[in-house]
Amino acid sequence: MDNVNGLFGPSWSLDTGDIVELWHLYRIPIVLASFTVLMIVRTILRLRKPREKLSETPPPTSPSLPAEKTIAPLELTKKTSIEKIKAPRRIVGGLKKSKPSEDDIESGDKKIQVLVFFSSLTTTTEKTAKVFTEGLAHNIKEFSSSATFLEPEILDLSYIDYDEYFINPPKSEPNTQYFYLILIPTYNIDTVLDNFLEHLQETHNDFRIDTAPLSSLLGYSVFGFGDREGWPTEEEGFCSQARDVDKWMAKLTGRRRAFPLGVCDAKTDGPERLKEWKEGVEDVILHIAKTGGLGEGVAGSGDAVESDVEDVDDDDDNDEVLFQEQDVAQRKTKAQKQDSLNDLEDLGRSLDKPSADPSPPLEVDFTTYSKKSRKPEAPAIIKEMVPKNSPTYNSLTKQGYTIVGSHSGVKICRWTKSALRGRGSCYKYSFYGIASHQCMETTPSLSCSNKCVFCWRHGTNPVGTTWRWVVEPPEMIFTGVKAGHYKKIKMLRGVPGVRAERFAEAMRIRHCALSLVGEPIFYPHINEFLAMLHNEHISSFLVCNAQHPDQLAALTPVTQLYVSIDASNRESLRKIDRPLHRDFWERFNACLDILRERRFEQRTVFRLTLVKGFNIDDEVEGYARLVEQGLPCFVEIKGVTYCGTSTSSSAGLTMANVPFYSEIQEFVLALTAALNKRGLGYGIAAEHAHSCCVLIASERFKNESGRWCTRIDYKRFFELLEKGEPFRPEEYMGEETPEWALWGNGGFDPRDERVYRKGKNKVPLPVKKEEEEIEDEVVVVGGE
Ligand SMILES: Cc1cc2nc3c(=O)[nH]c(=O)nc-3n(C[C@H](O)[C@H](O)[C@H](O)COP(=O)(O)O)c2cc1C
Numbered sequence: 052m053d054n055v056n057g058l059f060g061p062s063w064s065l066d067t068g069d070i071v072e073l074w075h076l077y078r079i080p081i082v083l084a085s086f087t088v089l090m091i092v093r094t095i096l097r098l099r100k101p102r103e104k105l106s107e108t109p110p111p112t113s114p115s116l117p118a119e120k121t122i123a124p125l126e127l128t129k130k131t132s133i134e135k136i137k138a139p140r141r142i143v144g145g146l147k148k149s150k151p152s153e154d155d156i157e158s159g160d161k162k163i164q165v166l167v168f169f170s171s172l173t174t175t176t177e178k179t180a181k182v183f184t185e186g187l188a189h190n191i192k193e194f195s196s197s198a199t200f201l202e203p204e205i206l207d208l209s210y211i212d213y214d215e216y217f218i219n220p221p222k223s224e225p226n227t228q229y230f231y232l233i234l235i236p237t238y239n240i241d242t243v244l245d246n247f248l249e250h251l252q253e254t255h256n257d258f259r260i261d262t263a264p265l266s267s268l269l270g271y272s273v274f275g276f277g278d279r280e281g282w283p284t285e286e287e288g289f290c291s292q293a294r295d296v297d298k299w300m301a302k303l304t305g306r307r308r309a310f311p312l313g314v315c316d317a318k319t320d321g322p323e324r325l326k327e328w329k330e331g332v333e334d335v336i337l338h339i340a341k342t343g344g345l346g347e348g349v350a351g352s353g354d355a356v357e358s359d360v361e362d363v364d365d366d367d368d369n370d371e372v373l374f375q376e377q378d379v380a381q382r383k384t385k386a387q388k389q390d391s392l393n394d395l396e397d398l399g400r401s402l403d404k405p406s407a408d409p410s411p412p413l414e415v416d417f418t419t420y421s422k423k424s425r426k427p428e429a430p431a432i433i434k435e436m437v438p439k440n441s442p443t444y445n446s447l448t449k450q451g452y453t454i455v456g457s458h459s460g461v462k463i464c465r466w467t468k469s470a471l472r473g474r475g476s477c478y479k480y481s482f483y484g485i486a487s488h489q490c491m492e493t494t495p496s497l498s499c500s501n502k503c504v505f506c507w508r509h510g511t512n513p514v515g516t517t518w519r520w521v522v523e524p525p526e527m528i529f530t531g532v533k534a535g536h537y538k539k540i541k542m543l544r545g546v547p548g549v550r551a552e553r554f555a556e557a558m559r560i561r562h563c564a565l566s567l568v569g570e571p572i573f574y575p576h577i578n579e580f581l582a583m584l585h586n587e588h589i590s591s592f593l594v595c596n597a598q599h600p601d602q603l604a605a606l607t608p609v610t611q612l613y614v615s616i617d618a619s620n621r622e623s624l625r626k627i628d629r630p631l632h633r634d635f636w637e638r639f640n641a642c643l644d645i646l647r648e649r650r651f652e653q654r655t656v657f658r659l660t661l662v663k664g665f666n667i668d669d670e671v672e673g674y675a676r677l678v679e680q681g682l683p684c685f686v687e688i689k690g691v692t693y694c695g696t697s698t699s700s701s702a703g704l705t706m707a708n709v710p711f712y713s714e715i716q717e718f719v720l721a722l723t724a725a726l727n728k729r730g731l732g733y734g735i736a737a738e739h740a741h742s743c744c745v746l747i748a749s750e751r752f753k754n755e756s757g758r759w760c761t762r763i764d765y766k767r768f769f770e771l772l773e774k775g776e777p778f779r780p781e782e783y784m785g786e787e788t789p790e791w792a793l794w795g796n797g798g799f800d801p802r803d804e805r806v807y808r809k810g811k812n813k814v815p816l817p818v819k820k821e822e823e824e825i826e827d828e829v830v831v832v833g834g835e
């Protein structure tokens with residue numbers, strides 16, 4: 052113990068021997084104490100350091116997270132920085148444009164396609180656009196060889212599917228970049244242009260689509276045709292639709308206006324103005340060919356700097372996004388609205404003291420349209436669908452239509468004339484006992500929501516997805532169409548060959564085919580109109596285009612309800628009907644479901660119009676599936692007829708698209724086999740080879756002896772209707788289908804006289820429809 056005292060005492064001194072002795076005496080407590088101190092230090096250090104992950108076991112909250120999804124340190128860093136950016140959003144810089152790479156173009160990898168779009172009612176723009184495109188094609192060949200130009204293509208806005216060109220540039224050629232030129236007239240009446248504009252606007256406002264989905268275009272420019280005599284100034288509507296198209300294109304392309312909007316008065320300065328515009332456009336194309344792009348900041352380059360006000364104009368939804376370059380313009384247009392936007396506080400403060408912040412003057416350029424400069428908007432005027440001064444009116448009346456009011460029409464069909472002369476009735480006589488000379492073909496809506504390739508009225512017909520025109524009362528339409536029909540019948544009094552008894556019978560309308568042109572159920576008072584027909588014991592055959600399920604669901608029973616089935620699948624339907632509704636396939640299917648529900652209330656029919664190259668090949672199974680879905684009472688299969696007008700050929704339709712009757716027969720056999728394979732109980736009931744038309748019917752329309760009864764007991768139909776109680780279509784099933792109309796017997800009424808064209812032999816089937824036409828008759832596409 053002394054030694055120990057000596058060790059800690061002040062007079063302490065030790066030699067080596069003492070140290071060794073001490074170690075031997077106290078080594079255990081020394082080792083234990085050192086170990087304890089070390090452990091304490093280690094524990095403190097570990098507690099201060101973050102724990103390292105020792106295993107790959109996923110955390111309990113994400114049991115399925117795969118090992119590779121574990122967030123790596125780098126990703127964590129990135130995520131944190133993204134979160135930091137999130138609120139509030141302030142985007143600095145211009146729109147992100149996928150600008151063409153000069154290298155791409157120079158290396159020859161990319162091709163440039165100029166597309167010239169036009170629309171025309173009275174052909175001025177069409178003719179000009181054609182000459183313009185030819186000239187452009189010629190000049191483009193002379194341009195720099197650094198870029199590959201494809202032959203400019205000309206496209207009629209009445210025929211194209213807007214979705215293919217005006218949501219995104221066409222996708223068919225991945226290495227091709229597009230340059231759009233749009234030549235259009237202006238009409239203050241309803242035309243396809245309204246629809247085009249609606250499409251541009253909807254695309255821009257569609258929250259699912261990028262606001263500038265066409266920004267990958269190389270550029271665009273618009274040229275408008277107008278008439279200063281009727282519309283002297285811009286305020287009064289001079290070239291207003293060209294201006295609107297230009298404005299929407301600026302928005303959709305992210306302001307890639309390559310050259311300013313050109314306008315002309317087609318009657319006076321047209322050639323001069325067009326020449327100027329053409330030269331300017333060609334300069335730009337040349338510039339693109341050389342440099343690969345429009346260039347930045349060049350007047351008319353479409354750069355956001357110049358056109359900013361366009362974007363602020365009406366885009367309230369863009370409030371949260373502020374482009375640095377647009378500050379100045381937005382100060383003017385958005386100042387009052389900004390208070391609530393936290394991220395714009397700085398801007399708001401600067402606006403409070405405008406004099407303290409002398410901003411540079413606003414750039415004004417020709418590409419700018421500002422609401423501020425416009426006069427206050429006049430109250431919306433509801434237009435007439437087909438006004439008397441419209442080209443549509445002229446075109447329809449020239450074709451023999453009587454326009455009643457502003458949206459209804461009536462026409463004597465060729466079969467009515469033919470039946471009056473005892474030269475054959477339409478297929479509806481063979482199948483359903485409709486006397487053609489007592490049939491009125493009419494529609495209360497000349498407008499439609501499709502632009503079917505086989506319709507012959509494109510360019511002139513009003514189209515729309517909703518009714519936006521003046522509505523006339525059903526009484527006025529009913530009286531008007533009857534008067535129009537009788538007037539036309541009377542005019543046939545002196546036609547050679549008209550049979551007196553048929554002429555007398557024709558003065559009493561017994562049937563009404565609501566299938567002329569347009570979409571009858573579009574008319575808001577269609578049910579009242581039908582009631583008027585039925586009150587006068589006029590049967591109703593109504594054809595609709597399967598695009599208006601709500602109206603179809605609300606429709607009161609008709610004698611026979613048709614739905615046009617123009618294709619068996621979405622893509623094919625889009626190509627052939629070119630519907631205006633984006634959800635056309637859903638609408639189509641909804642209509643089939645409605646028809647299925649209605650099959651025990653009225654006679655339901657699928658009408659298939661077969662167009663070779665469009666809706667026949669490989670579609671039999673698809674049609675069978677649709678029949679299974681809608682379970683119609685009947686399926687009418689008809690070959691398209693051909694009118695040979697420029698409109699049908701612009702739609703890509705030629706005689707080659709008209710199927711031979713043998714092809715129709717082949718198709719019918721295949722479809723019936725497909726239906727039987729599905730156990731659906733359909734058979735081929737009747738044919739009218741003359742019209743290239745065959746009827747497949749449900750076995751429900753056979754009598755006890757197993758014979759087809761496709762005809763209608765019209766008297767019974769009205770009796771049942773007047774009882775006001777529900778009834779089934781079988782209850783007004785008519786007599787047996789006549790022998791001559793049955794499948795295999797041709798379907799020509801033996802009471803009538805068959806007349807062949809001069810010089811044509813009595814060629815046995817199959818023949819092209821035209822070769823079997825009745826003398827003097829004009830073949831039209833789309834009619835019955
Ligand atoms: C019924 C009708 C309405 C028109 N409305 C306008 C108009 O609002 N503004 C305008 O500038 N020109 C208007 N025009 C003139 C046309 O736009 C002009 O004649 C154009 O050249 C026609 O082109 P197109 O023959 O290709 O259809 C109208 C012409 C017609 C027949």
Ligand code: SF4
Nearest residue numbers: 464477487490492835
């Ligand atoms: S159903 Fe059609 S084609 Fe037949 S007569 Fe009537 S309108 Fe003419």
